[in-house]
Amino acid sequence: MQYEAPQTLDAALSLLAGATGQARILAGGTDIMVQLHMDTTDPDMLVDIKNISELRAITETDGAFTIGAVTTGAELGENEAVKKMWPGVVEGLELIGSTQVQGRATIGGNLCNASPAADVIPALIAANAITNVVGPNGSREVAAEDIPVGPGKTSLAQDEIVVSISFPARGARAGDAYLRFIPRTEMDIAVVGVGISLEVDEAGVCTQARVGLGAVAEKALLVPEAAATLIGTSLDDAAMEKLAAAISAACRPINDRRGTIEFRTDVAGVMARRTAKIAYDRAVG
Amino acid sequence: MAKQHVTTTVNNDEFEFLCEPKASMLDVLRDELNLTGSKEGCATGDCGACSVVMDGRLVCSCLVLGVEMEGKSIETIEGMADGEKLHPLQQQFLDHAALQCGICTPGVLVAAKALLEKNPDPTETEVRYWLAGNLCRCTGYDKIIRAVMDAAKEMRAA
Ligand SMILES: Cc1cc2nc3c(=O)[nH]c(=O)nc-3n(C[C@H](O)[C@H](O)[C@H](O)COP(=O)(O)OP(=O)(O)OC[C@H]3O[C@@H](n4cnc5c(N)ncnc54)[C@H](O)[C@@H]3O)c2cc1C
Ligand code: FES
Ligand code: FES
Numbered sequence: 001m002q003y004e005a006p007q008t009l010d011a012a013l014s015l016l017a018g019a020t021g022q023a024r025i026l027a028g029g030t031d032i033m034v035q036l037h038m039d040t041t042d043p044d045m046l047v048d049i050k051n052i053s054e055l056r057a058i059t060e061t062d063g064a065f066t067i068g069a070v071t072t073g074a075e076l077g078e079n080e081a082v083k084k085m086w087p088g089v090v091e092g093l094e095l096i097g098s099t100q101v102q103g104r105a106t107i108g109g110n111l112c113n114a115s116p117a118a119d120v121i122p123a124l125i126a127a128n129a130i131t132n133v134v135g136p137n138g139s140r141e142v143a144a145e146d147i148p149v150g151p152g153k154t155s156l157a158q159d160e161i162v163v164s165i166s167f168p169a170r171g172a173r174a175g176d177a178y179l180r181f182i183p184r185t186e187m188d189i190a191v192v193g194v195g196i197s198l199e200v201d202e203a204g205v206c207t208q209a210r211v212g213l214g215a216v217a218e219k220a221l222l223v224p225e226a227a228a229t230l231i232g233t234s235l236d237d238a239a240m241e242k243l244a245a246a247i248s249a250a251c252r253p254i255n256d257r258r259g260t261i262e263f264r265t266d267v268a269g270v271m272a273r274r275t276a277k278i279a280y281d282r283a284v285g
Numbered sequence: 286m287a288k289q290h291v292t293t294t295v296n297n298d299e300f301e302f303l304c305e306p307k308a309s310m311l312d313v314l315r316d317e318l319n320l321t322g323s324k325e326g327c328a329t330g331d332c333g334a335c336s337v338v339m340d341g342r343l344v345c346s347c348l349v350l351g352v353e354m355e356g357k358s359i360e361t362i363e364g365m366a367d368g369e370k371l372h373p374l375q376q377q378f379l380d381h382a383a384l385q386c387g388i389c390t391p392g393v394l395v396a397a398k399a400l401l402e403k404n405p406d407p408t409e410t411e412v413r414y415w416l417a418g419n420l421c422r423c424t425g426y427d428k429i430i431r432a433v434m435d436a437a438k439e440m441r442a443a
Binding site: 001002003005026028029030033034036037038046048072074097098099100101103104186187 | 328336348352353396400
């Protein structure tokens, strides 16, 4: 295995494009290092993208944030501006692993590892996040929900890199939240994860909503039917019931040692209600 | 497989070595640099026994490649005591009997030191969450938490 740590995006792209055999991108390595240790991956080349400045930057223009793909949980947690605007996204990233893992795990790595239970992906979907992807033929924009296509599988080509993730500007009365259910309080994998982002008007009526749902299907899902139950309401009990029903209807989980199909489907509804309340309280301010 | 030349700083000493690209920093520390204080409990990021500080961030050395040490500054358990003089955390661990087999201890100490540098006055809950990635099969954690709280108190008074 060859290890390369290019300093520029162009150099990284030509390494990936010119690679013979399997080339993999290395960000924080918290997924890849485990796969190397378990012998579930054996790449011919690792291209370490952490030194590339475009991938490290966090910028803001008129309320729209762009977060570099190699931003770690620890770094994002220290960024007060992003935390204020997108607390749910930061929550999702900060839930990953331990303090030690937080120092390495990146936002782009969580998205591109495409685990069905990944904690950032539902929050990114809810936030209407757009990933900025570059490849040998230039750049393209891909909605966060269109990156994962199945467990560990993405829509990216081997020679494409996620450079950054962009978040749209939004009004002052907006909020997002991410919650997951795990049997422990720390260091576990989501049994269900829900991200919700919404906006309200002056009367506290929800005008826009997006819902991302994790760990209950082969990939994280955008659930427009669930978002629709919130719009036009003040998240009263009737709306919450409809939200829970829409969420449970969207679940197509598997049985595993963390939870049965019935449990996951039921808990998803409960978690969605709690997440919606937090997002709403943040939006109302 | 071509080895790569790496220059790095560990506990303020400069090291140069030839590194197998797949080797982890933990492998390098233990097998190449003979710094065997960092332990391997799992090699998959779950136990924290391999904890070190790299450029100011607490990390699992088993989740970092040896070649990624190039140009970095690393602090391990071997750099914690000042010659014969133990760090207050180390002394409190002895006083509290906060270790039994000792496998987790270097990682716990490195992690606890990183916490107290960032937050000299943590609550017990903050200590417990910060150390959630450091597993201990022996002590039941309580003595570890008490030792860290008392070391924090001692260091604030110093
Ligand atoms: C102990 C432990 C606990 C964990 N707990 C959690 C948890 O609670 N929740 C959770 O969701 N995850 C968890 N994880 C998994 C992991 O930490 C996260 O998925 C993390 O965000 C991955 O980021 P990384 O930068 O380390 O990825 P890497 O391992 O560097 O990369 C992951 C994948 O994404 C690809 N990739 C990375 N960056 C890019 C990019 N910019 N463009 C294109 N492809 C890219 C890589 O090629 C690789 O396939 C845990 C891992 C460990 C070891
Ligand atoms: S050996 Fe690194 S976390 Fe267990
Ligand atoms: S003292 Fe034995 S594992 Fe902690």
